[in-house]
Amino acid sequence: MSFAQHHSDGKPKATSPSLQPKSALERATQAAAAAKRSPVAEPSPSLRGAEASPAHSPEAPPVLGIPPQELTPHVRRALKHLADQVSSLKADRARLVDRLRRAEELADRDTLVPVFNRRAFERELNRVISFAQRYEVQASLVYFDLDGFKQINDRFGHPAGDAILLAVGETLAANIRESDLVGRVGGDEFAVILAKAGPEDARRKGTQLAEAISRTEITYQGHRLQVGAAYGSYTFESDDTGERALSRADEAMYANKVGRKIQSL
Known part of the structure; x- marks a missing residue:
């Protein structure tokens, strides 16, 4: 037997410590230590679910720029x-x-009749004229003066006259379109703005409204009272103002009233 064989058979060879196999407990301990040193590392598949840490709740938003902690x-x-x-x-x-x-x-609003007063009516009249000039559309004005109103006032007093004015204003308001406007521009004078209406439309509407006024009847202290109406129409021109339009319509109304008196002679 050689010297080499004697040592080999008598005593096992020593193994280097770095090559010795590690126990399962030791491997698990080292894995846990590595996980603590690297908290962002993805947990092993075997630890997911059971040992994963719960998610943190999102931070509350500030209120009016004030952080939640304040x-x-x-x-x-x-x-x-x-x-x-x-x-x-x-x-x-x-x-x-x-x-x-x-x-x-x-x-x-007029203090007596549920229509525009003269100040508001002239303001709206200027607006309609400006609109017609800007967009090159026609619009007209019809002016009314009541016939027989003075006689009612003189005979039955102002309360009867006020009742007539109220009834006439309500009649006009009930017989126009939503785009049209009614105003009381004098004691017993009314005017109507007709949007998108030419000369013929204005004359036809003026006749219709005058007839509606003449059919309006009230009862005052047992008396049945009615009035008539003369009217004049005017279609706005390119350089008109509200004041000028009212004056022209008033002139047309007066000419119509004079013509009716002449015909009745």
Whole structure:
């Protein structure tokens, strides 16, 4: 037996420590230590689900630019007080806007008849004229003067005259389109703006409205009262103003009234 064979058979060869196999416990311990050193590393498939850490809840958004950590009870009370003040101001503003709207409506309405007063009517007349000039469309004005109104006032008094005016205003308002406007421009004088109406349309509508006025009847203290109406129509020209248009329509009404008197002789 050789010297080599003697040592080989008598005692096993020593193995280097770095080549010795590791136990399962040791491998698991080292894997856990590696996972702690690298928290962003993807967990092994065997640990997913059971050992994965729960997700963190998202951070709350700031309120009015104030970070959540600064929203102390005192700050929250101040914010609520501020919100209540804003709501109150909004409510006050809405009430004020409504009051202004109603005040404007009252300022535009005739004190007796539910139609525009002269000031508001002239304002709207200028608007319609400007619109007609800008878009090159026709629009007209019809002017009315009541026949027999003075006699009713003289015989039955102003309350009877007021009742006649109210009935005439309601008749005119009930017999025009939504795009047309009615105004009381004098004591017993009314005018109607006819949108998109030429000379022939205005004359035809004037006749229709005058006939409707003559059929209007009221009962006052047991008396049946009626009035007639003379009218004149005018179609706006390119250089017109509201004042000029009213004057031209008034002149046409007066000429019509004189012509009717001459025919009745």
